[in-house]
Amino acid sequence: xxxxxxxxxxxxxxxxxxxxxxxxxxxxxxxxxxxxxxxxxxxxxxxxxxxxxxxxxxxxxxxxxxxxxxxxxxxxxxxxxxxxxxxxxxxxxxxxxxxxxxxxxxxxxxxxxxxxxxxxxxxxxxxxxxxxxxxxxxxxxxxxxxxxxxxxxxxxxxxxxxxxxxxxxxxxxxxxxxxxxxxxxxxxxxxxxxxxxxxxxxxxxxxxxxxxxxxxxxxxxxxxxxxxxxxxxxxxxxxxxxxxxxxxxxxxxxxxxxxxxxxxxxxxxxxxxxxxxxxxxxxxxxxxxxxxxxxxxxxxxxxxxxxxxxxxxxxxxxxxxxxxxxxxxxxxxxxxxxxxxxxxxxxxxxxxxxxxxxxxxxxxxxxxxxxxxxxxxxxxxxxxxxxxxxxxxxxxxxxxxxxxxxxxxxxxxxxxxxxxxxxxxxxxxxxxxxxxxxxxxxxxxxxxxxxxxxxxxxxxxxxxxxxxxxxxxxxxxxxxxxxxxxxxxxxxxxxxxxxxxxxxxxxxxxxxxxxxxxxxxxxxxxxxxxxxxxxxxxxxxxxxxxxxxxxxxxxxxxxxxxxxxxxxxxxxxxxxxxxxxxxxxxxxxxxxxxxxxxxxxxxxxxxxxxxxxxxxxxxxxxxxxxxxxxxxxxxxxxxxxxxxxxxxxxxxxxxxxxxxxxxxxx
Amino acid sequence: xxxxxxxxxxxxxxxxxxxxxxxxxxxxxxxxxxxxxxxxxxxxxxxxxxxxxxxxxxxxxxxxxxxxxxxxxxxxxxxxxxxxxxxxxxxxxxxxxxxxxxxxxxxxxxxxxxxxxxxxxxxxxxxxxxxxxxxxxxxxxxxxxxxxxxxxxxxxxxxxxxxxxxxxxxxxxxxxxxxxxxxxxxxxxxxxxxxxxxxxxxxxxxxxxxxxxxxxxxxxxxxxxxxxxxxxxxxxxxxxxxxxxxxxxxxxxxxxxxx
Numbered sequence: 001x002x003x004x005x006x007x008x009x010x011x012x013x014x015x016x017x018x019x020x021x022x023x024x025x026x027x028x029x030x031x032x033x034x035x036x037x038x039x040x041x042x043x044x045x046x047x048x049x050x051x052x053x054x055x056x057x058x059x060x061x062x063x064x065x066x067x068x069x070x071x072x073x074x075x076x077x078x079x080x081x082x083x084x085x086x087x088x089x090x091x092x093x094x095x096x097x098x099x100x101x102x103x104x105x106x107x108x109x110x111x112x113x114x115x116x117x118x119x120x121x122x123x124x125x126x127x128x129x130x131x132x133x134x135x136x137x138x139x140x141x142x143x144x145x146x147x148x149x150x151x152x153x154x155x156x157x158x159x160x161x162x163x164x165x166x167x168x169x170x171x172x173x174x175x176x177x178x179x180x181x182x183x184x185x186x187x188x189x190x191x192x193x194x195x196x197x198x199x200x201x202x203x204x205x206x207x208x209x210x211x212x213x214x215x216x217x218x219x220x221x222x223x224x225x226x227x228x229x230x231x232x233x234x235x236x237x238x239x240x241x242x243x244x245x246x247x248x249x250x251x252x253x254x255x256x257x258x259x260x261x262x263x264x265x266x267x268x269x270x271x272x273x274x275x276x277x278x279x280x281x282x283x284x285x286x287x288x289x290x291x292x293x294x295x296x297x298x299x300x301x302x303x304x305x306x307x308x309x310x311x312x313x314x315x316x317x318x319x320x321x322x323x324x325x326x327x328x329x330x331x332x333x334x335x336x337x338x339x340x341x342x343x344x345x346x347x348x349x350x351x352x353x354x355x356x357x358x359x360x361x362x363x364x365x366x367x368x369x370x371x372x373x374x375x376x377x378x379x380x381x382x383x384x385x386x387x388x389x390x391x392x393x394x395x396x397x398x399x400x401x402x403x404x405x406x407x408x409x410x411x412x413x414x415x416x417x418x419x420x421x422x423x424x425x426x427x428x429x430x431x432x433x434x435x436x437x438x439x440x441x442x443x444x445x446x447x448x449x450x451x452x453x454x455x456x457x458x459x460x461x462x463x464x465x466x467x468x469x470x471x472x473x474x475x476x477x478x479x480x481x482x483x484x485x486x487x488x489x490x491x492x493x494x495x496x497x498x499x500x501x502x503x504x505x506x507x508x509x510x511x512x513x514x515x516x517x518x519x520x521x522x523x524x525x526x527x528x529x530x531x532x533x534x535x536x537x538x539x540x541x542x543x544x545x546x547x548x549x550x551x552x553x554x555x556x557x558x559x560x561x562x563x564x565x566x567x568x569x570x571x572x573x574x575x576x577x578x579x580x581x582x583x584x585x586x587x588x589x590x591x592x593x594x595x596x597x598x599x600x601x602x603x604x605x606x607x608x609x610x611x612x613x614x615x616x617x618x619x620x621x622x623x624x625x626x627x628x629x630x631x632x633x634x635x636x637x638x639x640x641x642x643x644x645x646x647x648x649x650x651x652x653x654x655x656x657x658x659x660x661x662x663x664x665x666x
Numbered sequence: 667x668x669x670x671x672x673x674x675x676x677x678x679x680x681x682x683x684x685x686x687x688x689x690x691x692x693x694x695x696x697x698x699x700x701x702x703x704x705x706x707x708x709x710x711x712x713x714x715x716x717x718x719x720x721x722x723x724x725x726x727x728x729x730x731x732x733x734x735x736x737x738x739x740x741x742x743x744x745x746x747x748x749x750x751x752x753x754x755x756x757x758x759x760x761x762x763x764x765x766x767x768x769x770x771x772x773x774x775x776x777x778x779x780x781x782x783x784x785x786x787x788x789x790x791x792x793x794x795x796x797x798x799x800x801x802x803x804x805x806x807x808x809x810x811x812x813x814x815x816x817x818x819x820x821x822x823x824x825x826x827x828x829x830x831x832x833x834x835x836x837x838x839x840x841x842x843x844x845x846x847x848x849x850x851x852x853x854x855x856x857x858x859x860x861x862x863x864x865x866x867x868x869x870x871x872x873x874x875x876x877x878x879x880x881x882x883x884x885x886x887x888x889x890x891x892x893x894x895x896x897x898x899x900x901x902x903x904x905x906x907x908x909x910x911x912x913x914x915x916x917x918x919x920x921x922x923x924x925x
Binding site for chain 1: 682686747750
């Protein structure tokens with residue numbers, strides 16, 4: 001999950017080092033013994049790319065395709081190999097973290113793609129670039145066919161060969177094409193690229209396939225996607241962005257799902273791999289059978305699927321300005337941020353608004369005389385949040401993106417107007433911010449309201465001193481109401497803070513004239529928490545901030561969902577709002593049908609999104625002590641699934657604490 | 667927190683999203699006060715109709731909180747969107763049926779809203795108390811504990827005749843959702859009592875039965891309340907299974923549950 005602002009400020013040399021360090025760190029976690037070789041490979045890669053003339057757009061991609069080595073292991077249905085040593089770097093941030101629209105790729109031949117991307121109506125410069133890239137793709141495919149024939153794997157060779165001139169005959173053809181382009185994206189530095197609505201895209205190939213055949217083909221596809229797990233991971237192992245979006249509401253009010261929807265839920269339940277990850281677009285009109293299948297997958301504990309509520313999200317996207325017909329095709333970027341494949345270049349994780357950020361400065365200048373009542377204090381705090389959000393948006397607006405002929409080819413608006421996606425050629429060019437610490441800030445302010453203004457236990461000036469007293473500080477965490485309670489006041493204070501952030505970004509426009517959106521989910525709860533001094537919600541300096549919209553005080557799931565459903569996500573507040581739930585496996589298993597009820601009623605009640613960690617505290621504690629016994633244990637972190645053993649200790653500790661809280665053990 | 671007034675009612679606890687206390691998704695209200703004294707009681711904080719204070723380390727706490735009827739109604743209606751599929755309110759305790767008539771207005775209001783209401787009860791209550799509940803609630807989960815008259819009086823401080831009479835009344839009105847049997851040696855799990863239970867259940871063959879072994883999870887709660895928990899040991903799985911098989915052989919619709 002890259003932070004665009006961070007990337008922007010890195011120098012060219014720094015970027016090499018950053019990449020090398022990042023990848024070496026990840027690799028180091030898994031294969032320490034290969035560390036030196038890995039550094040050597042990275043250096044080789046840097047030398048390789050530095051020698052290439054970058055003046056002609058797409059030349060690096062052409063060169064990358066020429067140099068990419070082939071590798072195929074016998075017995076595989078699909079050809080899929082990323083040459084990790086031949087991947088591109090850039091001195092500017094690369095557009096990433098969005099799903100490519102694989103529709104054309106899945107169905108059409110390369111010849112057809114050429115016809116679309118290099119037609120007479122395309123500007124001369126763009127046509128030449130596209131021809132160069134697609135010719136290099138053709139050469140690569142021919143090389144691949146030859147390689148596979150030499151190995152005697154004729155089926156795979158023919159399937160790759162057909163890509164060049166024939167449209168897809170069946171599901172295997174379509175998936176092979178998706179895998180080839182998925183490889184190109186990863187190698188060309190496009191990280192965290194989702195797979196999009198594969199059940200919808202592949203729908204036409206369901207006919208004539210038995211359930212068993214469908215499941216076998218998709219299983220092989222999923223196993224392929226799990227390869228190169230370390231290479232694909234970004235800030236944390238598992239942060240690969242390989243998200244498949246399933247199901248969804250149609251414009252006519254019906255709900256779309258098919259054999260592939262169910263099959264992928266079954267496959268991910270069975271394979272128990274962190275990759276690929278699933279997101280299920282849910283709606284009140286979805287069949288109960290599918291909701292039950294989703295629960296069966298969730299209870300396996302692999303973190304999939306994240307549930308995304310179409311009944312709420314689609315109208316919010318329309319209100320923001322996306323065309324009605326586009327919104328029904330929405331996907332999310334790597335985790336939770338809704339956008340439209342093939343039409344948006346929306347870069348959604350550009351910075352974090354940290355709600356608890358102004359707290360320390362604010363506490364220093366608190367004067368009772370200035371704040372005669374809680375309302376005036378809350379007003380001033382909201383103004384600080386508004387300013388912070390505006391600063392984040394203005395800073396992100398200035399990002400210059402690396403020109404991107406590869407992605408541009410698959411954006412019809414870019415082709416039509418001859419404008420690269422990096423220059424705002426897509427139909428929508430909005431940016432998104434994340435936010436973190438709303439729960440801590442709302443709780444802190446609710447505590448001040450109660451202790452200073454209602455019970456008058458101490459004055460504002462005394463608050464800082466009071467926080468130094470251990471006993472009183474501890475008690476602050478148990479004062480109610482809290483963020484997550486569905487009481488009017490908890491909702492109101494949380495909403496005021498959220499609205500302040502929305503107000504801060506409302507008038508900012510990026511360099512393409514695009515607008516900003518924000519959401520109440522972020523991967524920053526651990527890292528941002530490290531920088532934040534203690535807060536008067538009972539959180540110590542440096543401790544993690546609250547995770548998305550989650551229960552920190554044992555609220556019932558229904559209460560948390562009602563709280564989340566009471567928040568107003570309009571006016572750009574829809575950039576991912578995940579209710580994050582911890583649950584013990586036995587709790588769901590013993591009450592399965594009622595849990596399905598809970599999901600269905602929760603959708604109607606109006607949660608925005610929901611994800612679950614289904615694991616008991618005892619398992620997590622045991623896994624922390626004896627990682628060797630739990631190599632396959634998967635958990636949900638940020639907005640993706642990952643192996644528990646691969647997580648830094650602070651993330652493990654946080655998950656354990658939350659599981660204990662959920663089970664009422666702390 | 668509001669204090670005790672003529673308009674306020676002491677409630678032990680309110681738990682939302684309860685999945686094991688009746689059909690659907692429920693909110694369970696633990697009322698205070700109980701007419702019997704089960705040695706294995708898992709909710710000792712609710713035996714008496716008063717706030718019970720405790721201390722864990724330096725942290726003081728209290729079991730029980732006063733609510734007005736309006737406040738209670740508001741809390742109990744929060745989860746209305748989740749009460750479809752038969753969910754609703756479960757009155758528990760203590761002995762729910764003892765206190766319920768005092769909350770009459772609320773019970774009737776909830777009935778007006780069409781909210782399903784049930785109670786977990788041991789039915790050691792007066793005719794009037796039973797009558798009110800039977801009239802206004804949709805179903806009852808009825809405990810079967812000690813059916814031996816002397817044991818019932820000695821250990822539970824209960825009158826077995828009152829119990830049997832009340833079960834018959836609820837059964838006549840077809841309001842018993844299921845029987846629930848806590849199994850604990852030697853109180854409920856002894857040959858004579860088990861035989862009596864089977865004989866008793868034969869009269870109510872159409873009513874399902876849930877059995878469970880009584881755990882000792884409440885021991886921590888006894889400690890912080892400064893009370894001593896009875897020294898019974900948890901029943902073995904084997905013995906639980908033996909009784910399950912015995913009930914099955916007698917054509918009783920039985921299920922083992924975890925409590």
